[in-house]
Amino acid sequence: MTASSSIGTGPGRALIAVYGLFSLAAGARATVQIAGRFQEAPLAYSLSAFAALVYIVLTVALWRGARGLALVALGIELAGVLVIGTASLLDPAAFPDETVWSAYGKGYLFIPLVLPVVGLYWLLRRRR
Template sequence: MSNPRSSSEQPSTAAATSAADRLGGLGKVLIAVYLVLAIAATFRSVYQIITKFDEAPLAYSLSAVAGVVYIVATIALIKRRGVWRAVAWCALVFELCGVLIVGTLSLTAPQLFAHPSVWSQYGIGYVFIPLVLPVLGLLWLRSTARAAGAGAAAGGEGSA
């Protein structure tokens, strides 16, 4: 004997799961790009700080900060539940502000930067990925929050 209530709930649960699956693919790409950027920015800044810090201390310090932010963002996006969701939001907002502030300063006051940082000229040295990535990450976090809410409303746990 079938339960009429469970069969009527199936479509909405399936729709929430389908939406979460689509978001999961984008999430995997975002996390992979964050991981690559975290490794690249961190190792580049460590090398620059060790070998030629006196040439451009501000730029190399900003690159190190960017590397740490990318590491934190990567971990928070992977976990993205509970307090980690708030950490992800904070890291991505900080990253976006950093890119916008440093990008603008690097264009309006280039004398501050003897060498480029990860965020200089809005991330031009990294094909503008530092500018686009936090925007996509914030949109993804917002979308996964909606998918989780839809899944919970449909009687499931959600996957965000």
């Protein structure tokens, strides 16, 4: 088994499952928000859709063993959580409704903050 395909084995399977679940949760949330009340918080709802897209890319990249794509997506996810989390705390008026990444993922038990760190650890540890 090659190093790139082994990222989806063992604990990597748990990462695939969690990212798959987050893809569904964030995607469903964004769909409902955008379809029903986009004008109330277009930035927040667009960011929820973007988070869902990142989670879909991560799910597929991990499943297919695409280490490079997974690393890029994990970097985007971590940056998103940190930037949007900070912005949502500094300027709550800009985020009248929650996103997956607002307040560092508080609405999702801070899992969005921890998940990219775990993913990066898994991919980089397996590379050695």
